[in-house]
Amino acid sequence: MLPTCDACGKAHLPPGPVCPFCFSGNITWEAASGRGHISTFTVVHKAWFPAFQDETPYNVVQVELDEGPRLTSRIIGADQQRLQIGQRVEVVFTDIDEELTLHGFRIVTA
Amino acid sequence: MKIDAAIVGIGTSGFGRRLAESQLALAAQAFKSALADAGLERSDVDGLSIHLGWPLGPDYDRIAEAFGLEIRYVNQAWLHGRFVTSALQHAALAVSAGLAEVVACVTAVSFTRERGFLGGPGDVEGNREEGGTHGEAPPYGLTAPAGGAAVAMQRYMHLYGATSAQLAAVPIAMRNHARRNPHAIMRKPLTLAAHQDARMVVDPLRLFDCCLISDGAAVVLIARGARARDLRQKPVRVIGMQGTRSGRDEFIFAPRGLGINQQSARRSPDRQIDFEVFAQAGLEREDVQGFYTYDAFSPLVLFALERFGYCAAGEAATWVQGGRIELGGALPINTSGGLLSEAHVAGWNSICEMVRQLRGTAGASQIANAAVLQWGTAWGDSVILAA
Numbered sequence: 456m457l458p459t460c461d462a463c464g465k466a467h468l469p470p471g472p473v474c475p476f477c478f479s480g481n482i483t484w485e486a487a488s489g490r491g492h493i494s495t496f497t498v499v500h501k502a503w504f505p506a507f508q509d510e511t512p513y514n515v516v517q518v519e520l521d522e523g524p525r526l527t528s529r530i531i532g533a534d535q536q537r538l539q540i541g542q543r544v545e546v547v548f549t550d551i552d553e554e555l556t557l558h559g560f561r562i563v564t565a
Numbered sequence: 566m567k568i569d570a571a572i573v574g575i576g577t578s579g580f581g582r583r584l585a586e587s588q589l590a591l592a593a594q595a596f597k598s599a600l601a602d603a604g605l606e607r608s609d610v611d612g613l614s615i616h617l618g619w620p621l622g623p624d625y626d627r628i629a630e631a632f633g634l635e636i637r638y639v640n641q642a643w644l645h646g647r648f649v650t651s652a653l654q655h656a657a658l659a660v661s662a663g664l665a666e667v668v669a670c671v672t673a674v675s676f677t678r679e680r681g682f683l684g685g686p687g688d689v690e691g692n693r694e695e696g697g698t699h700g701e702a703p704p705y706g707l708t709a710p711a712g713g714a715a716v717a718m719q720r721y722m723h724l725y726g727a728t729s730a731q732l733a734a735v736p737i738a739m740r741n742h743a744r745r746n747p748h749a750i751m752r753k754p755l756t757l758a759a760h761q762d763a764r765m766v767v768d769p770l771r772l773f774d775c776c777l778i779s780d781g782a783a784v785v786l787i788a789r790g791a792r793a794r795d796l797r798q799k800p801v802r803v804i805g806m807q808g809t810r811s812g813r814d815e816f817i818f819a820p821r822g823l824g825i826n827q828q829s830a831r832r833s834p835d836r837q838i839d840f841e842v843f844a845q846a847g848l849e850r851e852d853v854q855g856f857y858t859y860d861a862f863s864p865l866v867l868f869a870l871e872r873f874g875y876c877a878a879g880e881a882a883t884w885v886q887g888g889r890i891e892l893g894g895a896l897p898i899n900t901s902g903g904l905l906s907e908a909h910v911a912g913w914n915s916i917c918e919m920v921r922q923l924r925g926t927a928g929a930s931q932i933a934n935a936a937v938l939q940w941g942t943a944w945g946d947s948v949i950l951a952a
Contacts, residue, residue, distance in 0.1 A: 469694075494824055495719045495723070495824070496716065497716050497767050498765070498768040499706055499712070499767050501684075503685040504706060515705050525827060527707055
């Protein structure tokens with residue numbers, strides 16, 4: 456789902472009270488394609504968080520959704536040494552616990 | 566209102582790591598040193614402009630109370646290095662408008678004591694609901710200012726073919742400058758091989774692409790031009806300023822249009838409004854003899870050079886090669902060693918160096934006949950200082 460402007464039709468992130476493009480207050484959450492491409496990424500080598508210690512080094516990506524906005528997320532199940540900007544990805548949701556679900560993306564192979 | 570302001574005094578504490586003194590004690594050392602430098606008494610100081618308050622450094626009210634000051638103008642910004650320029654600008658504006666006679670910009674930090682700020686669970690602000698101010702996203706493991714600089718540099722490398730070995734020219738230049746500066750923390754030579762062999766922190770940033778985590782204080786005193794001319798030191802005039810840029814096409818650690826966060830992914834042509842600092846100073850970019858910038862991470866130096874038009878979009882990694890940004894080169898940058906090798910006093914160490922240069926007292930680091938120097942950051946704000 457993406458906050459999408461009823462007036463100009465553009466989707467935006469992060470969610471806000473008005474459309475940042477045309478300043479309309481009429482925003483509707485619309486179903487999103489869940490598809491996009493990696494616009495940038497990094498591999499974190501420093502164990503800043505105890506929760507990530509076991510999987511360090513790990514990747515973090517920015518995904519440019521086909522609708523336009525970008526999300527910071529992670530690539531699931533990929534060899535992070537081979538991540539490339541421009542790779543096509545699609546969303547996967549992971550339930551961390553009963554209350555928390557996080558988005559991630561997997562590489563779409565043509 | 567015309568800007569009528571000059572830096573009349575500078576002072577620092579010692580710089581180091583895990584210093585025993587509190588931030589307030591370091592501030593006191595720097596404050597006394599700046600007053601002595603200017604030939605002023607503490608009763609002459611009636612304004613404070615600061616941006617690194619509690620818990621990284623002391624807040625304005627604590628400084629005024631502890632040092633026995635009588636203050637009538639205060640500016641205290643959000644606790645971020647990014648507000649170094651605006652703290653200096655507010656001081657210049659306040660004296661120009663007559664809101665204060667002498668404003669002290671006071672910065673005293675202990676990053677070693679408060680390093681929880683610099684990423685991980687202690688970085689409360691990185692959990693801001695819409696994302697951290699450097700693009701942090703803790704649920705996805707991205708934390709610390711370094712993360713924002715890394716994702717920007719990764720895309721920059723992809724777009725322009727820049728390499729880590731090219732990027733190394735920045736920290737190597739800073740180190741070469743620090744080697745001439747007895748007060749710098751990092752004074753051992755840095756080679757390209759050592760840069761490339763150092764551990765990766767957050768790809769593509771290696772250890773020496775990340776600034777020092779250090780402690781220290783710096784105080785800069787600002788007064789109106791007429792007052793400045795009567796004081797002990799040759800005034801260093803503020804002759805041009807431009808402010809922080811913000812909006813959807815801005816990311817703190819990227820040039821416009823790089824395509825980070827919600828930026829457009831198209832580098833737009835240069836806009837005159839981004840060079841207004843030169844027009845206000847009444848000079849051309851070519852008149853600038855040295856450039857000073859917030860080098861928290863090596864890519865920020867490249868991005869700042871492109872911001873201010875020293876080279877075109879995508880050219881900076883090539884442009885900084887061959888000693889061009891070192892003393893003796895066409896545009897020396899951060900001649901005391903910057904945040905990467907002198908100390909991380911949020912850029913105020915470099916502003917103090919600009920003052921020494923323009924007074925002609927920079928010793929082994931002196932730029933010959935230095936008369937015009939620019940401070941400018943990757944987020945687009947700037948101050949031009951002149952002798």
